[in-house]
Each structure stands twice: as C-alpha cells, then as structure tokens.
Amino acid sequence: MHIHHTIIVGSGPAGYTAAIYTARANMKPILYTGSEPGGQLMITTEVENYPGYPKGVHGPQMMEDFKAQAERFEVDIKYERITQVDFTGPVHKLWTESGELLQAHTVIISTGASAKWLGLPSEQRLMNRGVSACAVCDGFFFRGMEVAVVGGGDTAAEEASYLSKLCPKVHLLVRKDQMRASKIMQERVLNNPVIEVHWNTETLEILGDEEVSGMRLINNQTQEIKEIPIKAFFIAIGHKPNSEPFENWLDMDEMGYIKTIPGTSKTNIPGVFASGDVQDRVYRQAVTAAGSGCMAALDAERYLAEKGII
Ligand code: NDP
Numbered sequence: 001m002h003i004h005h006t007i008i009v010g011s012g013p014a015g016y017t018a019a020i021y022t023a024r025a026n027m028k029p030i031l032y033t034g035s036e037p038g039g040q041l042m043i044t045t046e047v048e049n050y051p052g053y054p055k056g057v058h059g060p061q062m063m064e065d066f067k068a069q070a071e072r073f074e075v076d077i078k079y080e081r082i083t084q085v086d087f088t089g090p091v092h093k094l095w096t097e098s099g100e101l102l103q104a105h106t107v108i109i110s111t112g113a114s115a116k117w118l119g120l121p122s123e124q125r126l127m128n129r130g131v132s133a134c135a136v137c138d139g140f141f142f143r144g145m146e147v148a149v150v151g152g153g154d155t156a157a158e159e160a161s162y163l164s165k166l167c168p169k170v171h172l173l174v175r176k177d178q179m180r181a182s183k184i185m186q187e188r189v190l191n192n193p194v195i196e197v198h199w200n201t202e203t204l205e206i207l208g209d210e211e212v213s214g215m216r217l218i219n220n221q222t223q224e225i226k227e228i229p230i231k232a233f234f235i236a237i238g239h240k241p242n243s244e245p246f247e248n249w250l251d252m253d254e255m256g257y258i259k260t261i262p263g264t265s266k267t268n269i270p271g272v273f274a275s276g277d278v279q280d281r282v283y284r285q286a287v288t289a290a291g292s293g294c295m296a297a298l299d300a301e302r303y304l305a306e307k308g309i310i
Pocket of ligand 1: 046047048049117118150151152153154155156158175176179180181182236237238239282283284285
C-alpha cells in the first residue's frame with residue numbers, strides 16, 4: 001500500500017496553510033476537509049482583522065481564496081472525514097468515514113473546534129425550528145422577528161450585531177455582569193439600540209412545541225424569573241476542539257485540546273503534528289491558525305528530511 005508523505009486532516013486556515021506549504025515542498029499532501037469544508041470561517045460574516053484584506057473579507061470568500069491557493073499547488077483535496085487512526089508504528093494509519101485505509105509518514109491535524117450547546121432538552125427538540133448556532137446561516141429566516149442570542153464573547157457580540165440588521169429586537173443573554181468580547185465588539189453591542197443586554201441571565205427553558213415561541217430566563221443574582229416571546233434562539237457560547245478520533249493516541253488537556261511541545265506543532269507521537277484551534281485554546285484566530293499550519297508543515301518537512309524520506 002502506498003505510504004503518503006503527509007495527510008492533512010481539516011480544511012480551515014490551519015489545514016490549508018499546511019497544505020500550501022507542504023505542496024510547495026513537494027510533499028504531495030492529501031487534505032481531508034472533514035464534514036464542514038472551510039471550517040468555522042464558513043459561518044462568519046465579515047473578517048476585518050486578517051492582514052492582507054484592507055477592506056475586510058467575508059469568511060466564506062476567504063476560505064475560497066485559501067482553497068484556490070492550495071489547488072494552484074495541486075493539493076489533493078478529499079471531501080471526506082477521517083474517523084479513526086492508529087499511531088502505533090512509524091507509519092501512521094488513518095481511516096476515512098467510508099472505511100478506506102490510508103497510510104502516511106506524517107499527519108497534520110487541523111480539525112478545529114465546533115460550537116458548544118447549552119444542554120437543555122428544549123434546545124435539542126427545537127433544533128432547526130428556531131434554535132441555531134449560526135446567525136449568519138439562519139438569521140434571514142427570522143427577519144422582522146424578535147430573537148435572542150446567548151453568550152458574552154466575540155461570537156455572541158458578532159451574531160447579535162448581525163441580527164440587529166434583520167430584526168427589530170435582539171435580546172443578548174449574558175450570564176455574568178460583564179462580557180468577554182473585545183472592547184470594540186462590546187461597544188458595537190452596547191451602542192446598538194436594537195440590542196437589549198440581559199446581564200446575569202441564564203436560560204431555564206426555550207419555549208415552544210413545534211417551533212420556538214419564547215424563553216424562560218432567570219437572573220442569577222435576584223433569582224427573578226421571566227418569560228419573553230421570541231421566534232429564534234441563537235447559541236454562541238464557545239467551542240469544543242474536534243479531537244475525538246485522536247483521543248486514545250495524543251496527549252490532550254482536560255477540554256480535549258491537543259497538547260503540542262511549546263514553540264512547535266509536535267505532539268507526543270513522532271510524525272504527528274497539530275495546528276490551529278484543535279491545539280489552541282488561547283488565541284483561536286484565523287491568522288494564528290494559519291501561522292501554526294505553516295509551523296506544522298515545516299515541522300513535518302524536517303521530520304521527513306531527518307528520516308531520509310525526502
Ligand atoms: P468565548 O469562549 O470567547 O466566549 C464564550 C461566551 O459564552 C462567554 O461569554 C461565556 O461566558 C459564555 N458561555 C459559555 N457557556 C455558557 C453557558 N452554558 N451559558 C451561558 N453562557 C455561556 O467564545 P466565542 O465563540 O465568543 O469566541 C471564541 C474565540 O474566537 C475568541 O478568541 C474570540 O475572540 C474569537 N472570535 C473573533 C471574532 C472576530 O474577531 N471577528 C468573531 C468571533 C470570535 P463567561 O464569560 O461567563 O465564561
């Protein structure tokens with residue numbers, strides 16, 4: 001069976017950057033996109049902080065650009081998921097969702113992170129019936145209606161601002177008395193007359209039988225409970241690293257982020273490298289993900305050179 005030089009798992013900024021670098025180093029990478037090609041930026045609106053786009057760029061457009069650049073260097077892009085691995089020997093084994101076995105000398109894991117959920121039964125029941133984790137994807141369906149966003153980070157601030165252009169009223173539910181979002185995003189929210197921020201507020205239940213009709217909230221300081229009618233409930237409370245297939249093989253922290261040797265992309269398994277949000281619980285930016293994808297590519301190239309493989 002053919003042993004590939006490099007298999008890249010994941011198609012966000014980290015994966016595509018690793019692909020561009022490894023392809024240009026003649027490592028003939030194969031990139032497995034996973035179930036969400038393009039990753040989290042596909043559900044982002046405007047990206048204003050990625051250097052090189054002075055006027056900003058839409059997340060999906062940016063990922064098209066990453067992909068086009070990878071294709072220019074003949075990266076073999078497969079629209080499939082890697083679901084299982086075996087890192088026992090020097091040659092690493094990976095299985096696709098359809099059961100195909102692949103072998104590679106080096107693996108670059110760039111599987112990113114996925115949205116977290118509150119864990120309420122009503123959330124599951126009303127999923128896609130008004131409950132959503134993506135305002136950009138689903139906000140349009142609720143234009144002209146009253147909606148809510150839960151979370152206090154940049155994602156929640158961004159989703160609330162986005163929805164405020166479509167909806168007459170947006171409730172932002174923040175569980176503390178302050179937001180974690182960056183100052184500029186907070187100011188946008190606080191100065192937006194369409195957005196009402198509910199501080200110290202948690203959700204007890206999302207109401208509705210067939211579709212979302214309201215929410216029951218509690219103020220965790222006063223214990224006051226109130227019900228507000230809404231048509232959509234957007235969850236923006238952070239992310240979980242997509243590291244499950246590697247759980248039994250790689251060292252991870254308690255949240256499941258893959259541990260790398262500081263200053264490198266090296267994991268505890270020689271020849272297996274991690275880059276992007278799957279190993280970064282701190283910065284989680286497109287530009288830092290891209291930078292760490294570059295590191296992984298260079299680490300993989302050096303590994304192959306040291307072994308005399310290239
Ligand atoms: P964060 O982890 O930054 O924030 C999560 C928010 O959700 C926090 O306010 C947290 O509250 C709240 N939260 C978590 N669990 C619950 C719960 N069960 N109930 C209620 N609230 C909850 O995640 P984000 O997705 O906002 O951001 C992730 C990273 O991406 C950040 O680094 C951010 O800066 C970046 N980002 C940048 C953007 C941009 O630059 N355009 C856009 C979007 C994200 P608490 O504070 O109490 O823990």
